[in-house]
Amino acid sequence: MRDQAERLREIISSIKNYKDEENRTGMLTTKPGSRVIAITSGKGGVGKTNFTVNLGIKFAQMGMRVVIIDADLGLANVDVVMGKMSKYNLSDVINSNKNILEILEEGYEGVKFVSGGSGVQELVKLNKTQLVDLLMKLGRLDEEADIILIDTGAGLSENVISFVHAAREVILVTTPEPTSITDAYALIKTITYKDKKKNIKVVVNRADNAAEAFNILDKLNVVTQKFLGVKLHKLGYILNDACVTKAVKIQQPFVLSFARSEASRNMNDIAITLMDNKELNPSSVSGIKMFINKLTSLFN
Numbered sequence: 510m511r512d513q514a515e516r517l518r519e520i521i522s523s524i525k526n527y528k529d530e531e532n533r534t535g536m537l538t539t540k541p542g543s544r545v546i547a548i549t550s551g552k553g554g555v556g557k558t559n560f561t562v563n564l565g566i567k568f569a570q571m572g573m574r575v576v577i578i579d580a581d582l583g584l585a586n587v588d589v590v591m592g593k594m595s596k597y598n599l600s601d602v603i604n605s606n607k608n609i610l611e612i613l614e615e616g617y618e619g620v621k622f623v624s625g626g627s628g629v630q631e632l633v634k635l636n637k638t639q640l641v642d643l644l645m646k647l648g649r650l651d652e653e654a655d656i657i658l659i660d661t662g663a664g665l666s667e668n669v670i671s672f673v674h675a676a677r678e679v680i681l682v683t684t685p686e687p688t689s690i691t692d693a694y695a696l697i698k699t700i701t702y703k704d705k706k707k708n709i710k711v712v713v714n715r716a717d718n719a720a721e722a723f724n725i726l727d728k729l730n731v732v733t734q735k736f737l738g739v740k741l742h743k744l745g746y747i748l749n750d751a752c753v754t755k756a757v758k759i760q761q762p763f764v765l766s767f768a769r770s771e772a773s774r775n776m777n778d779i780a781i782t783l784m785d786n787k788e789l790n791p792s793s794v795s796g797i798k799m800f801i802n803k804l805t806s807l808f809n
C-alpha cells in the first residue's frame with residue numbers, strides 16, 4: 510500500500526491544478542457557496558443520522574435547498590432513515606461520467622441526498638486527473654444547494670476529524686450517557702487541538718428533560734473552557750421520544766410522521782436557532798468547493 514502522506518501530497522497538487530482550471534474556465538466566482546455543516550459525534554449510535562435527516566427536512570420546509578452527504582464509512586444509513594435507497598454513491602461520480610446532480614436521490618420535502626459509500630474511501634486513491642474531475646463535479650453543488658449537511662462517522666478516526674475540520678460549522682451530537690459525553694469531550698479535544706476557534710455547536714439527544722440537557726451542556730462547556738480553553742455553542746436538545754424509534758421503524762423522518770411530537774418540536778427549535786445564526790452571513794458561508802479544498806489540504 511502506498512504511503513498515505515505521499516498520496517495526500519498528490520492531492521494537494523491536484524487542488525492547485527483544480528484552482529488553475531477554475532481560473533481558466535472562470536469558475537472561481539465571488540458568489541458565496543453553500544452553507545456546509547458537518548454532523549458528528551464521539552460515540553456511535555447517538556442519533557446523528559436521524560438528527561441530520563430531520564434537520565434537513567426542517568430546513569427544506571423553511572424554503573432552503575438541502576443536500577445531505579452520507580459520509581459515514583462504517584454505518585451509512587441516511588437512505589434507510591429517508592426510506593429510500595440510493596442507487597448511486599460518490600464512487601459513481603468518480604468512476605463514471607455521471608455528474609453529481611444525476612446521482613442525487615430525492616427524499617422527502619425535496620431534500621436531496623447522496624451516499625458517500627465506497628466513494629469516500631476511494632477519495633484517497635484517486636489519481637490527479639480523477640481528483641480534479643471530482644472537484645469540478647462536486648463544485649456544482651454550490652449552485653444547487655443552500656445547505657449541505659454531512660453525516661460523518663463517529664469517533665476519532667482521521668476521516669471524521671478531517672470532515673469536521675473542513676466544514677465551516679460542526680454540530681456535535683451527544684446523549685446524556687457518561688460514555689457519550691466523555692467521547693464527545695475527547696472529540697472536542699482532538700478537533701480544537703488543531704483549531705482552537707472551531708465553531709462547535711453541541712446538541713444533547715435523547716435527554717429526559719430540558720434541565721438535564723442544559724446541565725450537560727453547561728458542564729461540558731465548563732470543562733472544555735477550563736481544560737481546553739474552548740467555548741462551546743449550546744445549540745439545544747432533543748428529548749428521548751418513542752416517536753423517533755417508531756418513525757425509524759416505518760422509515761419515515763419523525764418530523765413528518767410525528768410532526769407534533771416533542772422530538773419534532775425540539776428539532777424545529779434547533780432549525781430556527783441555526784437559521785437565526787449570524788454565520789449565515791454570506792462572507793462566512795464557505796461552500797462545498799472550499800470544504801473539499803480544506804479537506805484535502807488537511808492531509809498536507
Ligand SMILES: Nc1ncnc2c1ncn2[C@@H]1O[C@H](COP(=O)(O)OP(=O)(O)O)[C@@H](O)[C@H]1O
Pocket residue numbers: 550552553554555556557558559560584586714715716747748749750751753754757772
Ligand atoms: N431522540 C430520540 N429518542 C428516542 N430514540 C432515539 C432518539 N434519537 C435516536 N434514537 C434511537 O437511536 C437509534 C440510532 O440513531 P441513529 O440516528 O442511527 O444514530 P447514529 O447515526 O449516531 O449512529 C435510532 O434508530 C433510534 O431508535
Ligand SMILES: [Mg+2]
Pocket residue numbers: 557558559581584586
Ligand atoms: Mg448514522
